[in-house]
Amino acid sequence: MAKHGTLVKKLKALREKYNADNGYVPSKKERIFMAAMIVHACDLSNLIFDYDHSFKWCIRITQEFHDQYQAEEKLNQEKYGAPPTFLKYSDAKSFCKGQIGFMDNVILPMWQALYDILKFDKVKCGKCLSKYYIFTMLWYFHMKFRKFLS
Numbered sequence: 001m002a003k004h005g006t007l008v009k010k011l012k013a014l015r016e017k018y019n020a021d022n023g024y025v026p027s028k029k030e031r032i033f034m035a036a037m038i039v040h041a042c043d044l045s046n047l048i049f050d051y052d053h054s055f056k057w058c059i060r061i062t063q064e065f066h067d068q069y070q071a072e073e074k075l076n077q078e079k080y081g082a083p084p085t086f087l088k089y090s091d092a093k094s095f096c097k098g099q100i101g102f103m104d105n106v107i108l109p110m111w112q113a114l115y116d117i118l119k120f121d122k123v124k125c126g127k128c129l130s131k132y133y134i135f136t137m138l139w140y141f142h143m144k145f146r147k148f149l150s
Contacts, residue, residue: 004040004106004110007036007037007040007110008109008110008113010033011033011037011110011113011114011117012109012113014026014030014033014034014113014117015113015116015117018116018117019116034117034118037110037114038114040110041110041111041114044106044107044110046058046061047103047107047131047132047135048131051134051135051138054131054135058099062089062095062098062099065089066089092142092143093143096139096140096142096143097143099135099139100136100139100140100143103132103135103136103139104136107132108132111129111132
């Protein structure tokens with residue numbers, strides 16, 4: 001995840017090349033990069049599954065991030081600096097905010113760029129985006145009422 005932002009910027013730049021020239025043929029290096037981005041998207045694909053399955057993965061990865069935050073906090077912070085705060089979840093509200101932020105700032109920009117370049121089936125992509133919006137609403141519900149549906 002440390003390189004995700006850089007990868008998405010590169011992906012968006014590649015999307016601009018495609019948008020500027022309909023006959024654009026990607027280089028071998030660009031094709032390899034796209035394959036790597038597809039694998040990366042698969043790694044971050046819990047939002048395309050049913051809610052119950054997705055929710056369980058959110059809990060698991062959040063616990064892993066929390067454990068990582070605590071482990072990094074114990075390291076010499078003068079040498080390594082403070083751990084990234086996105087790893088820290090102190091309560092249900094911050095957990096929900098973290099999920100919404102993850103979807104808005106990590107998942108959606110990557111999906112949109114991949115869709116534009118690869119011209120995925122609009123119906124299937126629409127289903128993924130529908131789940132994104134439904135899950136976002138559910139996380140806001142959880143955050144407001146501190147109730148979890150699973």
